[in-house]
Amino acid sequence: MGLISEVLLLPFAPVRGSAWAVRQVLQEAERIYYDPATVRAELSRLEEQLEAGEITEEEFDRQEDELLDRLENASRNSAGTGNGTTP
Template structure:
């Protein structure tokens, strides 16, 4: 039965591979969004941009809130 299943399932192998790859990418993106080190790097970059005069204080606050919203999974600020 395993051989028949393998032969009949062979045409669907590329689809299964694409689905598996999509799931892997989704997991990595979610890990990156919720990774404290990644959030810290983004917050530090925002702070450097503010210190360099590239963004205003209001833009800094908004960007920081977006980072924190992503970190906790909120979509209200997005």
């Protein structure tokens, strides 16, 4: 049955390959988005923007909260997977 299903699903191979590529891109984007070093660098840039007067205190607080939430999620996810390894 495996051979028959492969033959019948052959026209959908490009779609399956594209879906795999999209999943890989999304996983890498999430890895970068939640990377603690990336979040810390963004926090540093945010503080520089505040000091330079480019953003208001309210905008700083809002963005800082979002970045700290990302950092917390990253810490929680790495602790839940055993320091970055899959269970």
